[in-house]
Amino acid sequence: MPIFYSxxxxxxxxxxxxxxxxxxVFVPLSAGVFIYLFCRPGHSWFETWIGxxxxxxxxxxxxxxxxxLPDFLWCYAFLxxxxxxxxxxxxxxxxxxxxxxxxxxxTELMQYTGFIRGTADILDLMAYVLAFIIHYKNQ
Amino acid sequence: xxxxxxxxxxxxxxxxxxxxWASSSPKKTVYTPAPVSKIDLTPGVTADAKELTRITDDxxxxxYPQISPDGKKMLYTIYDPAKSDANSRNSLALKTLxxxxxxxxxxEGCANASWFPDGKxxxxxxxxxxxxxxxxxxxxQMGINYVSANANGTNDSYPFFFSAQNKVLFYTxxxxxxxxxxxxNNGLNFTILTEGYLPFPHPKKNLFVFTKSVGDVAQLFLYxxxxxxxxxxxxxxFNSTSGNISPDGxxxxxxxxxxxxxxxxxxxxxxxxxxxxxxxxGSTWNWCPAFGPDGYIYFSSNAGNTPxxxxxxxxxxxxxxxxxx
Numbered sequence: 001m002p003i004f005y006s007x008x009x010x011x012x013x014x015x016x017x018x019x020x021x022x023x024x025v026f027v028p029l030s031a032g033v034f035i036y037l038f039c040r041p042g043h044s045w046f047e048t049w050i051g052x053x054x055x056x057x058x059x060x061x062x063x064x065x066x067x068x069l070p071d072f073l074w075c076y077a078f079l080x081x082x083x084x085x086x087x088x089x090x091x092x093x094x095x096x097x098x099x100x101x102x103x104x105x106x107t108e109l110m111q112y113t114g115f116i117r118g119t120a121d122i123l124d125l126m127a128y129v130l131a132f133i134i135h136y137k138n139q
Numbered sequence: 140x141x142x143x144x145x146x147x148x149x150x151x152x153x154x155x156x157x158x159x160w161a162s163s164s165p166k167k168t169v170y171t172p173a174p175v176s177k178i179d180l181t182p183g184v185t186a187d188a189k190e191l192t193r194i195t196d197d198x199x200x201x202x203y204p205q206i207s208p209d210g211k212k213m214l215y216t217i218y219d220p221a222k223s224d225a226n227s228r229n230s231l232a233l234k235t236l237x238x239x240x241x242x243x244x245x246x247e248g249c250a251n252a253s254w255f256p257d258g259k260x261x262x263x264x265x266x267x268x269x270x271x272x273x274x275x276x277x278x279x280q281m282g283i284n285y286v287s288a289n290a291n292g293t294n295d296s297y298p299f300f301f302s303a304q305n306k307v308l309f310y311t312x313x314x315x316x317x318x319x320x321x322x323x324n325n326g327l328n329f330t331i332l333t334e335g336y337l338p339f340p341h342p343k344k345n346l347f348v349f350t351k352s353v354g355d356v357a358q359l360f361l362y363x364x365x366x367x368x369x370x371x372x373x374x375x376x377f378n379s380t381s382g383n384i385s386p387d388g389x390x391x392x393x394x395x396x397x398x399x400x401x402x403x404x405x406x407x408x409x410x411x412x413x414x415x416x417x418x419x420x421g422s423t424w425n426w427c428p429a430f431g432p433d434g435y436i437y438f439s440s441n442a443g444n445t446p447x448x449x450x451x452x453x454x455x456x457x458x459x460x461x462x463x464x
Binding site: 033074082116 | 148151158
């Protein structure tokens with residue numbers, strides 16, 4: 001579990017916080033955005049806002065990686081950010097943990113019913129569950 | 140401190156929800172088929188084209204026109220869906236441009252013909268044997284000669300004479316995937332070049348244009364065999380396919396359409412993929428374009444039909460693009 005507070009010195013705490021945020025939040029988030037922008041066909045709001053889209057995917061990744069890896073990375077980054085906010089996953093209230101897990105998984109159900117845009121995919125569900133497990137193990 | 144934690148946590152939820160929403164696509168136009176009575180199949184061209192003319196006018200599906208090197212004759216495929224044997228539905232016809240008549244050439248199972256450079260013979264796909272093979276014949280002779288006695292894949296189709304390599308360029312299906320390939324004129328040395336379909340060779344250079352799926356959208360690519368480099372020429376959510384290079388090698392004409400719609404139009408661009416111009420317009424389906432040596436682009440279209448017959452009758456039309464310099 002990351003050490004957020006130390007009685008001895010503030011300096012190591014700040015470094016550890018920054019290192020944790022970088023490796024467990026920023027890097028997975030950025031990697032997911034990179035894969036979404038440069039390795040997937042199609043057009044999302046990202047491309048609409050920046051007014052640019054790659055002519056062709058930069059890398060030819062297998063479909064299941066292109067589709068599900070960004071979801072895994074974002075889910076992991078999101079849970080890591082919640083860990084950071086609460087100074088550790090064990091400190092997150094139990095009902096809030098349940099709410100987070102449920103709401104993440106329910107996005108797929110809402111896509112399946114058409115309530116929100118997107119394609120419901122069993123691989124995405126598996127990606128989320130894998131992110132839950134790996135995040136929990138890392139804590 | 141608790142309040143700050145809740146606040147940070149909520150901000151995180153909002154931020155990631157926004158990220159999730161931003162990764163979705165802009166609202167797609169839900170395609171609602173227009174009532175038949177409201178579909179207007181009047182042929183139309185844009186300001187970048189002129190002299191739209193109907194070349195054939197039969198109550199059949201006429202497609203894949205190819206003009207002879209001297210510009211006087213047109214080979215095309217006639218598709219008859221009424222035939223019970225699916226392998227026999229295509230036949231080849233020859234029309235002398237500027238005259239009224241049509242000469243049936245080869246019936247039952249012959250499709251997608253293209254000319255040899257001498258203008259006397261032609262290549263085509265022969266589907267009657269069950270698995271399509273590449274065959275050839277001559278205008279003034281009857282009979283079918285096999286280029287390759289056996290099928291190279293499950294659907295040897297769309298053959299063209301590739302001058303730079305002195306071979307036949309075509310595509311076939313192997314293992315469920317379409318591949319562009321070449322064979323010698325005697326049918327030997329089957330060589331797979333790339334995944335893709337509907338290839339068309341450059342008249343002089345060692346390169347060809349072809350179609351390949353990028354995700355679930357068909358796009359046009361240029362493959363330079365001298366450098367082994369593939370260049371994607373088109374992009375976006377519209378399918379671009381059936382590329383055909385002009386006799387001077389400077390332009391490509393192709394078909395562009397959006398999935399699940401009833402409109403397809405003819406576009407032209409330069410060989411590098413720039414200067415894109417739309418030639419046809421309206422609610423019609425225009426496809427399989429081909430350059431003629433006379434500067435016209437010939438294509439198949441359902442323009443001019445009654446709305447209830449819009450899928451039953453396709454005729455060959457031609458249009459002259461305003462190419463500029």
